[in-house]
Every structure is written in structure tokens, then in C-alpha cells.
Amino acid sequence: MERINSFNPKKFVSDYAIILLVLLLAVFTFFNSENFVSQSNFKNLIINMAPRFIIACGVSGCLITKGTDLSAGRQVGLAACVSAMLLQQMDYAAKMFPDLPDIPWFVAMLIVMAVMSVFGAVNGAVIAYLKVPPFIATLGMQLVVYGICSISTGNQPMGGYKKSYLKVASGTLKTGAEDVSGLFLEEKANLSDTPVGFVLDFVPYLAIFAVIVGLFIWFLYNKTRHGKYMYAIGGNESAAQVAGVNVSATIIRIYVLASVLYGLAGFLVGAKAGGASTATAYGYELEAIAACTIGGVSANGGVGKVSGVLVGVLVFEILKICLQFLRLDPAYTFVAQGLVIIVAVALDLRKYLAKK
Amino acid sequence: MSEYRLEMSGVVKTFPGVKALDHAQLKLRPGTVHALMGENGAGKSTLMKCMFGIYHMDEGEVIYEGEKVQIKGPLDALHRGIAMVHQELQPIPERSIGENIYVGRYPMKCRGLVVDHDKMYEDAAQVLKEVHLNYDPRAKLGTLSVSQMQLVEIAKAVSADCKVLILDEPTSSLTAAEVEALFTIVDELRSKGVSIVYISHKMDEILRISDEVTIMRDGQYVGTWSAKELTTDFIITKMVGRELTDLFPKRENIPGEVVFEVEDFTSIDPKSFRHATFNVRKGEILGVAGLVGAQRTELMEGLFGLRCHTAGKITYQGKELKIDQPKDAIKAGIAMLTEDRRATGILGVLSIADNVSIASLNQYLIGGIMLDDAKIEQLVQENVAKLSIKTPSSKTQIQSLSGGNQQKVLISRWLANDPDIFILDEPTRGIDVGAKYEIYCIIAELAKQGKSIIMISSEMSELIGMSDRVMVMCDGRVTGFIDGAEANQENIMALATRFE
Numbered sequence: 115m116e117r118i119n120s121f122n123p124k125k126f127v128s129d130y131a132i133i134l135l136v137l138l139l140a141v142f143t144f145f146n147s148e149n150f151v152s153q154s155n156f157k158n159l160i161i162n163m164a165p166r167f168i169i170a171c172g173v174s175g176c177l178i179t180k181g182t183d184l185s186a187g188r189q190v191g192l193a194a195c196v197s198a199m200l201l202q203q204m205d206y207a208a209k210m211f212p213d214l215p216d217i218p219w220f221v222a223m224l225i226v227m228a229v230m231s232v233f234g235a236v237n238g239a240v241i242a243y244l245k246v247p248p249f250i251a252t253l254g255m256q257l258v259v260y261g262i263c264s265i266s267t268g269n270q271p272m273g274g275y276k277k278s279y280l281k282v283a284s285g286t287l288k289t290g291a292e293d294v295s296g297l298f299l300e301e302k303a304n305l306s307d308t309p310v311g312f313v314l315d316f317v318p319y320l321a322i323f324a325v326i327v328g329l330f331i332w333f334l335y336n337k338t339r340h341g342k343y344m345y346a347i348g349g350n351e352s353a354a355q356v357a358g359v360n361v362s363a364t365i366i367r368i369y370v371l372a373s374v375l376y377g378l379a380g381f382l383v384g385a386k387a388g389g390a391s392t393a394t395a396y397g398y399e400l401e402a403i404a405a406c407t408i409g410g411v412s413a414n415g416g417v418g419k420v421s422g423v424l425v426g427v428l429v430f431e432i433l434k435i436c437l438q439f440l441r442l443d444p445a446y447t448f449v450a451q452g453l454v455i456i457v458a459v460a461l462d463l464r465k466y467l468a469k470k
Numbered sequence: 471m472s473e474y475r476l477e478m479s480g481v482v483k484t485f486p487g488v489k490a491l492d493h494a495q496l497k498l499r500p501g502t503v504h505a506l507m508g509e510n511g512a513g514k515s516t517l518m519k520c521m522f523g524i525y526h527m528d529e530g531e532v533i534y535e536g537e538k539v540q541i542k543g544p545l546d547a548l549h550r551g552i553a554m555v556h557q558e559l560q561p562i563p564e565r566s567i568g569e570n571i572y573v574g575r576y577p578m579k580c581r582g583l584v585v586d587h588d589k590m591y592e593d594a595a596q597v598l599k600e601v602h603l604n605y606d607p608r609a610k611l612g613t614l615s616v617s618q619m620q621l622v623e624i625a626k627a628v629s630a631d632c633k634v635l636i637l638d639e640p641t642s643s644l645t646a647a648e649v650e651a652l653f654t655i656v657d658e659l660r661s662k663g664v665s666i667v668y669i670s671h672k673m674d675e676i677l678r679i680s681d682e683v684t685i686m687r688d689g690q691y692v693g694t695w696s697a698k699e700l701t702t703d704f705i706i707t708k709m710v711g712r713e714l715t716d717l718f719p720k721r722e723n724i725p726g727e728v729v730f731e732v733e734d735f736t737s738i739d740p741k742s743f744r745h746a747t748f749n750v751r752k753g754e755i756l757g758v759a760g761l762v763g764a765q766r767t768e769l770m771e772g773l774f775g776l777r778c779h780t781a782g783k784i785t786y787q788g789k790e791l792k793i794d795q796p797k798d799a800i801k802a803g804i805a806m807l808t809e810d811r812r813a814t815g816i817l818g819v820l821s822i823a824d825n826v827s828i829a830s831l832n833q834y835l836i837g838g839i840m841l842d843d844a845k846i847e848q849l850v851q852e853n854v855a856k857l858s859i860k861t862p863s864s865k866t867q868i869q870s871l872s873g874g875n876q877q878k879v880l881i882s883r884w885l886a887n888d889p890d891i892f893i894l895d896e897p898t899r900g901i902d903v904g905a906k907y908e909i910y911c912i913i914a915e916l917a918k919q920g921k922s923i924i925m926i927s928s929e930m931s932e933l934i935g936m937s938d939r940v941m942v943m944c945d946g947r948v949t950g951f952i953d954g955a956e957a958n959q960e961n962i963m964a965l966a967t968r969f970e
Contacts, residue, residue: 333840337840337841337843338839338840338841339831339832339835339841342824342827342828342831342841343828343831345817345820345824346817346820346824346828348819349817349818349819349820350813350814350816350817350818352813352814353808353813353814353815353816353817354817354828355776355795355796355814356774356776356796356806356808356814356815357796357817357828357829357883358796358797358799358800358829359828360797412819414819415819416817416818416819416820417819
């Protein structure tokens with residue numbers, strides 16, 4: 115019998131090859147560039163990771179059930195555009211809907227998430243009832259969503275966001291604490307240059323969104339029927355059906371949830387960029403799929419953890435930052451990222467082939 | 471040259487965590503049928519896969535025609551004259567029979583650039599004729615039945631003009647007549663000097679067809695005997711490593727009143743089950759007999775909501791049930807162990823705990839949302855103890871367990887729901903002799919508790935040994951019932967072959 119806790123160096127290296135490689139790259143970058151380890155770079159990492167982690171959480175459910183979601187990036191883009199339409203400044207000259215009333219940012223956020231859920235429901239229904247392979251179904255949806263995005267925005271980039279919306283991305287616990295103190299004190303407290311401020315500055319609001327989503331997904335995957343059904347379908351769909359699992363309903367729920375998360379992520383991406391266009395979130399679906407795979411969500415289905423997704427997103431972001439600090443032409447970084455995706459999946463499948 | 475055509479000795483093969491072969495050996499004489507026997511997991515298939523080059527052995531040597539060789543892969547094996555018919559078929563149903571026979575080694579023309587289809591089909595027709603099969607080589611393979619495909623697979627091996635032929639459970643899906651046809655082919659090959667390795671669980675077949683028998687246990691070589699000096703009891707004792715006094719447990723169930731009735735149940739597919747009418751009593755074991763193609767599995771899957779039906783009425787305790795999908799059946803108190811454990815039973819990569827609890831998660835909710843892990847663990851532990859499931863922990867992946875233990879986990883899954891009717895489709899298929907007895911005990915115990923059992927089986931002895939009543943099907947129809955005490959091979963076969 116295999117010992118459960120025995121450490122096998124060879125297996126460790128092959129299981130975590132990509133992660134180890136990227137960490138090596140990070141060490142190399144550290145010695146060959148300046149300011150690689152800095153406060154601003156670290157904060158940037160967290161801000162970049164937050165929406166990508168939320169997207170990857172959405173995609174992970176699709177992957178665990180042996181599906182995929184190629185429409186993720188476009189849905190995020192559309193969500194960013196819809197957020198833009200809802201949250202432009204009241205007096206902005208190029209406002210898309212001049213008669214739109216003043217909507218609080220969180221109401222807009224919920225509206226965007228609700229709108230996006232429709233696309234998830236369609237994806238899920240097409241896959242569950244029409245039995246279209248997820249690859250094809252979501253590839254089609256990718257084009258549909260892109261088209262809708264182009265039509266609704268008239269292919270014009272949008273900007274002129276309200277301050278409250280921009281603050282969702284730029285704010286940290288530090289600015290938050292300062293604002294709250296302003297309600298009680300005559301003058302806002304200034305936490306800059308204080309140790310408390312230094313620590314709180316590392317927690318952008320975006321990170322809080324990501325943490326909430328992470329905890330929610332962890333709970334959903336590990337502690338609910340939906341989670342168990344999802345793993346069962348990924349492990350063996352026919353067997354799950356025999357065991358009484360409502361396969362279609364579970365799949366639809368998974369794709370709806372994914373789209374709701376894309377909605378949230380799009381809302382945050384828009385706030386972060388301060389604008390949105392049809393090109394927003396280009397290629398995010400592949401990044402999300404890559405991050406999940408690096409994090410151990412198996413392309414064979416039935417396997418995957420939230421912690422793994424987090425690690426995957428982290429590793430992929432570190433990879434990007436390293437390439438940037440090494441001053442690689444952005445065109446080359448695409449090549450590098452693409453290779454990492456292929457190698458990650460190949461290594462993942464090797465774990466199963468190794469049994470032969 | 472030695473007296474053996476092929477000798478394998480000292481073969482060791484380790485998989486992650488399991489030593490599948492531990493100094494196994496096999497010696498084949500030319501022109502003989504050599505049966506390889508052992509419980510499931512004894513390493514028979516693994517040894518054959520080593521011989522055929524699918525697996526590479528860690529240690530050991532192969533001497534083929536007096537020469538030490540290393541078989542690099544299936545293609546290398548075929549070139550050397552070693553062919554194999556696999557336990558699990560690997561057909562390409564959308565392509566023609568001829569292409570399936572010659573896949574990977576098509577006859578070529580135009581300097582090897584173009585497949586010579588004419589020659590391929592001519593040769594294929596010749597090969598099919600040799601094994602007495604009357605199929606058009608240009609027909610799609612998918613138009614044949616599973617057992618016919620199996621025979622084509624054998625034709626494929628024969629066409630390789632082999633000196634060693636490995637047959638891994640070739641008769642598992644064949645009808646009696648087809649088994650006879652196969653034996654004729656085997657006899658002809660033997661007289662041509664081919665060495666045949668024959669893996670099967672069916673004792674009567676082994677004793678009839680084979681010249682020598684090698685028995686394996688836990689990956690190790692037990693011994694080789696001449697088939698003439700062997701008896702069924704002796705083989706079982708050697709395979710299991712201990713004496714088995716009774717093959718079936720004593721049943722103490724007392725069938726009561728009729729609780730489950732099926733009337734005029736008809737499939738949406740006109741070739742499948744039709745007008746099935748039968749009933750099951752409380753605490754009764756109803757055996758279901760029939761040949762391959764009798765549509766027994768289809769009927770049961772129809773009752774369980776896995777297949778569509780056009781007409782028919784199902785009643786349980788006088789109440790009519792409406793079953794469109796498995797969920798409905800489960801709610802009505804029906805449980806089903808499917809025929810193909812790997813395809814439709816186990817959730818391979820998931821833990822024992824997940825596999826046991828998946829059908830009954832509704833019972834372990836706290837506040838309607840959160841699952842109670844402690845309660846689930848308790849359920850799993852209870853079942854592991856009750857059914858004596860051998861597993862290191864409840865977190866172990868189910869696919870790492872043996873077939874018998876997997877089946878016990880699946881039974882636990884249904885026990886958690888406390889159903890009244892169990893449909894068991896080939897409950898002991900692919901399970902070794904020792905574990906079979908344990909499964910029989912569980913079935914007998916369930917019946918004693920008043921559960922109604924419907925048990926499909928293709929093993930005559932199992933049907934006769936376990937059933938209170940045997941229902942026989944032929945070609946989609948129920949052709950009769952036989953009382954368990956009077957059931958025997960002859961009267962079951964008579965009903966099973968009553969074609970219209």
C-alpha cells in the first residue's frame with residue numbers, strides 16, 4: 115500500500131514542476147532586475163490577482179465537470195462595459211445614457227451580475243440539454259458576447275466614471291479607515307507613515323472581494339450538496355446520474371455561477387482600469403484556465419481545490435511580472451505564457467498516464 | 471530449441487503503491503491451450519500485458535523461441551507473432567469490419583502511400599471465412615452486436631498469423647452457440663501449432679478446452695498442472711489459497727406478499743424489451759436469466775429511469791409509480807447496482823466517503839444547506855464495518871480498491887437510502903471468488919430483512935444457487951418463470967432460447 119504521508123522527492127518535483135520553475139524564475143528575476151521586491155510591486159500583484167482569481171473560481175467549476183468556458187474573457191469584458199454604462203458621472207459629456215438616474219455602485223454591481231447570469235444559463239442549458247460539447251458551446255458564446263458588446267457600446271471606449279466606482283478599485287483598508295474616521299472626527303485621520311497605515315495599505319478593497327468569493331467557493335465546493343454533485347459529475351457523469359444526481363440542473367448552476375462571478379470580476383476590472391471597451395479582458399479565459407490547471411484542477415475532471423486555484427493564479431501572475439521585469443518584449447510573453455499552459459496540462463495528464 | 475515456445479520467468483511489475491506481479495512465470499508449449507487462472511487482481515491481465523508489450527516489466531525475462539527477447543510494445547509483439555484479444559474491446563464502431571481487422575497495418579500500394587482497400591477487404595473476407603464468420607468485411611463494425619464484435623476481434627488476432635495468441639476472457643459476452651464457434655476456432659489453431667493463453671473465470675470452459683493450467687495468486691506463481699488432473703474444487707482452493715466449503719450462503723429469507731409489480735412494460739426502442747410483466751415479493755430474490763441480447767439490463771435500466779419506455783405500469787404496494795429518471799426511482803425506494811461498475815457505478819477519483827454518501831446527501835444537511843461531515847463519516851465507518859470493506863481510510867480513492875470492495879462501497883451507497891427494492895445487475899461480475907461469497911451473504915441478509923431483490927446474472931450457478939424464483943428473458947420478452955428449487959441449467963436454457 116502507498117504510504118499516505120511519505121515524501122517522495124521525484125513525485126514532488128513532477129507534481130509541482132511548473133510552480134517550482136516559476137519560483138526559480140522569480141529568484142532569477144530578483145537577482146537580475148531592480149525593485150522586483152517592493153511595496154508597490156507587491157500591491158500591484160494583489161490588485162492584479164483579485165479579479166483573475168474570481169474569474170478562475172468561475173472557470174474551475176466548469177473544468178471540474180470536464181467542461182470549459184471559453185466565453186469567460188468576453189463575458190468579463192461585457193460586464194465591464196455594462197458597469198461603465200451604469201456608472202458614468204452624471205455630468206459627463208459623452209455619457210451613453212444621459213437620462214440614467216444616479217445608481218449606487220453596489221446596486222450597479224448586482225445588476226451586472228444578474229445580467230451576466232443570463233449568459234451562464236444559456237451556456238449551461240446548451241451544454242446540459244442540447245449536449246453540445248462545452249468547448250464548442252462556449253466558443254460560440256464567446257463570439258455572441260463579443261458581438262453584443264460591440265453593438266451595445268457602438269465600438270466606442272467608455273470612461274468618465276463616478277468617483278465612488280473608481281474607489282472600489284483604488285481604495286484600500288487604509289483609505290477606508292481614513293474615510294470612516296472622517297465621519298467621527300472634525301478632520302480625517304491621516305494614517306500615512308504610521309505602521310497601521312502601512313499594513314492596511316496592503317489590503318485593497320479588491321482583495322476583500324476576492325477573499326469573500328474564495329471563502330464562498332470553498333464552502334460551496336466542500337460543504338454543500340452542489341459541490342459534491344459537481345465533483346461526482348466530473349468523476350463519472352453516468353455514475354452520478356445513476357446515483358440520482360440531477361446532472362443537468364447541477365451543470366446549469368455551475369455555468370450560471372461562473373457567469374455571475376465574471377460579472378463581478380468585470381465590474382472590478384472596469385473600476386481598476388477606469389474605462390472599458392470591447393477589448394477589455396482580452397484573453398482572460400485562457401489565463402483563468404491556465405491558472406486552474408497549474409493549481410491542480412485536472413483536465414480529466416473530478417479534481418480541484420480553491421486553494422489550488424489561488425496558487426495557480428499567483429504563479430501565473432508572478433510569471434507575468436517576472437517577464438515584465440526582465441524587459442521581455444510583450445510579444446514574447448504571449449509565447450511564454452502559451453507554453454506554460456501547454457506544459458501545465460501535459461504534466462497534469464502525466465500524473466494519470468504514469469500509472470501505466 | 472527448448473520444449474517451450476515462450477517462457478516468462480521472474481516477472482516483477484510494480485504500480486504506484488501496488489506490487490501487481492511478484493516473480494510470476496508462465497511457460498507455453500507449442501500447440502497447446504494454456505489456461506491462466508486466478509482471482510481478480512491476481513495479476514493475470516497484467517502478466518499478459520507484459521507479454522504483449524503494453525506494460526514494461528520491472529524485472530524478469532522473456533525467452534521466445536529459444537531466444538531472450540525484449541518486447542518493446544504491441545507492434546513489436548505482433549511482428550514477433552504474439553497477438554492478444556483484450557478483455558475490454560477496443561473497437562472503432564464507425565469504421566468497417568475490414569478496417570478494424572487491419573487497423574495499424576493496412577496493406578499499402580503505390581510505394582506505401584495509399585491504402586490498398588481492395589486487398590484489405592479481400593484479405594479480411596478470407597480471414598473471416600477462416601474463423602467461420604459470415605460477415606461482409608465492408609459493413610460498419612457498429613452494426614454488429616457486442617458478442618459479434620468480440621468474434622471479429624478474435625479474427626483480427628488470427629489474421630496476424632500468430633504463434634502465440636492471448637485470449638483475455640473471450641467468452642464473457644458470448645452466447646452458448648458463439649462459445650462453441652470460438653472453441654472450434656481455438657481447436658483449429660491448436661492443431662496448427664499455435665500456443666494459446668486462455669484467461670477465463672468459467673471453470674467448465676477451462677476444464678474442457680485447456681491442456682495445461684497455470685494458477686496465480688496475489689501476483690505470484692502458484693503452480694502449473696495438466697488440465698486432466700484438475701477438478702473445480704482443486705482450482706478454487708489453489709486460487710483462493712484456502713478451502714471454500716460452500717459457494718453460496720444459506721438463505722433464511724421468507725418471501726412474503728407481492729409488493730412490486732410491473733405490467734406490460736415496453737421500451738421506446740422496438741428491438742428492446744416489450745410487454746414485460748412480472749412481480750416481486752417482499753423478501754424475495756428474483757433471479758433474471760437470459761442470453762446476451764435478451765435485454766435484461768435494458769429492462770431494469772428502464773424501470774430505474776435510465777431508459778425511456780412507451781407503455782407500462784409500475785406499482786409498489788398498490789401505488790402506481792411514475793419513473794422518468796433515476797431520481798424518481800430512488801425516491802420511490804428503488805436502488806440499482808449497474809452492470810458496468812467502472813462506467814456507471816463508481817466515481818473513480820473521489821473518496822470512499824463521497825462515493826458512499828452521494829445518493830443520500832439530503833439526509834445530512836444542517837439548516838438545509840451545509841453538509842454534516844461528522845455524520846457522513848459516521849455513516850461511512852458504519853458501512854465499512856458492517857460490510858467489512860477493506861480500505862486504509864474513508865479518504866482513499868475508490869478506484870484503488872479491488873472490485874469486490876468497490877462493489878461493497880456501491881451497496882453501502884444504496885443502503886444509506888434504505889430502499890425496499892434492490893436491482894442488482896451482475897452483482898459479482900469481475901469479482902474474485904472469495905469476495906463473491908461475501909456479496910452473496912449481503913444479498914441473502916438483505917432479503918432476510920424483507921427487501922425485494924431483482925438479480926440479473928449470467929452465471930447459471932449463481933442464479934440457481936441464490937434465487938427464490940428465476941425469471942427468464944429472450945429477445946426482449948419475458949419467456950417464463952421457474953421456481954428456484956426446480957431451476958436447472960436445462961430448463962433455464964430452454965426458456966432463454968425461445969425465440970419467436
